[in-house]
Amino acid sequence: MITDNKNTKQYFDDLYRGSDDPWKIRNRWYERRKRTLTLASLPHERYGRVFEPACGNGELTAQLAPRCEELVATDVAEDAVALTRRRVAEFPHVKVQQMVLPDSWPGGTFDLVVLSEIGYYLDEPQLWHIVEHIHQSLSRDGAVVACHWRRPIEGWTQNGDEVHAKLRGRMSLPLLCHYWDDDLVLDVWTPDKQSVHDREALRSVF
Numbered sequence: 001m002i003t004d005n006k007n008t009k010q011y012f013d014d015l016y017r018g019s020d021d022p023w024k025i026r027n028r029w030y031e032r033r034k035r036t037l038t039l040a041s042l043p044h045e046r047y048g049r050v051f052e053p054a055c056g057n058g059e060l061t062a063q064l065a066p067r068c069e070e071l072v073a074t075d076v077a078e079d080a081v082a083l084t085r086r087r088v089a090e091f092p093h094v095k096v097q098q099m100v101l102p103d104s105w106p107g108g109t110f111d112l113v114v115l116s117e118i119g120y121y122l123d124e125p126q127l128w129h130i131v132e133h134i135h136q137s138l139s140r141d142g143a144v145v146a147c148h149w150r151r152p153i154e155g156w157t158q159n160g161d162e163v164h165a166k167l168r169g170r171m172s173l174p175l176l177c178h179y180w181d182d183d184l185v186l187d188v189w190t191p192d193k194q195s196v197h198d199r200e201a202l203r204s205v206f
Contacts, residue, residue, distance in 0.1 A: 008121055009076045009100065011155075016057075016079035025059050034184055035060050038116060038147045039067070041177055041188050043196055047111040048139075053101050053130075054118035058084030064114065065091040072106045074099035102129035111139045115146040119163030120156045127163070131170045143190040144173065150185050160185045 015022040025031040038060065047068040055061045055073035061084050065071055071094045075081050081098045088094045099106075102122070113134055119127060134144055146167055148160030164185050168175065173189035180186070192199075 011121075012075075012077040012080065016077045016083070020079070020083055021057055023056075025056065030183060031059070034147060035063055037179065037184075037186060038114070038145060039063055041145055041179065041186055042067070042112065043143055043176060043188065043190055043192075043194075043199065044111075049108065049110050050112040050114065051106060051110045051137075052114045052116070053099070054116065054121075055084050055096065056080055056117075058087030058096070060114070060116060061094065061096070062087050062091075065094050068112070069093060071095070072097075072110075074101070074106070076100050102126050102133060105133040105137065108137070109139045109142075110137050111142045113138060113142070113144045115144065115167075117148060119146065119148055119160070119167070120153055120158045124166065127166055128170060131167065135172060138173075141190070141192055143176070143188055144171065145186070145188045147184060147186040150180070150183060 023031070045067065049070045050064055050068040050072070052061055052064060052071065052073045055075050057080055058073070061071065061073045065088055071091070073084055073094060073096045075084065075098065078098055081096055084096045088096065122130065138144065146164060148163050150160040152159055164187055168187065171189050173191055174193045176188045176190045176193055178187050
């Protein structure tokens with residue numbers, strides 16, 4: 001597994017140098033379905049401030065943008081950052097920047113953190129560092145959603161099941177929902193375990 005940040009950056013730089021969509025996430029039904037599941041799992045319809053690390057070429061970013069007031073999207077690859085900026089150019093409240101995690105983390109508080117297809121590329125100390133960042137920056141009613149591929153990935157030692165087992169063991173937040181199928185695993189953590197129905201019913205009282 002590549003754990004050195006310089007090597008990891010080179011890996012993704014090489015991927016995007018060869019293609020602006022190395023995983024074919026724009027058009028594959030698996031990828032479009034995964035994005036739909038991720039968005040549908042969110043306990044709130046809208047969020048204040050959202051952080052999406054490892055934004056890739058911005059397909060999920062473009063669907064998160066209409067559901068928040070502010071969105072910070074980052075990626076280690078310069079080409080991915082440029083692609084995402086073009087993809088979300090119509091959304092002035094989206095800030096896209098190059099960032100190497102977990103050494104860097106955006107300042108301020110977030111109401112939602114989206115960890116999609118990032119965990120395999122981190123060794124255990126790096127993953128724990130990201131969890132620590134989340135604990136320090138998540139708002140009191142915030143949520144964390146993680147979604148990963150469950151099958152082996154060539155060149156990397158972890159799959160989604162292993163990443164999520166580690167996250168569930170370390171995340172000091174209640175698990176709101178858990179979904180898995182043969183392809184992917186998805187978890188949502190939030191301090192408030194009320195169901196979406198109960199949240200909406202409570203708001204309608206006032």
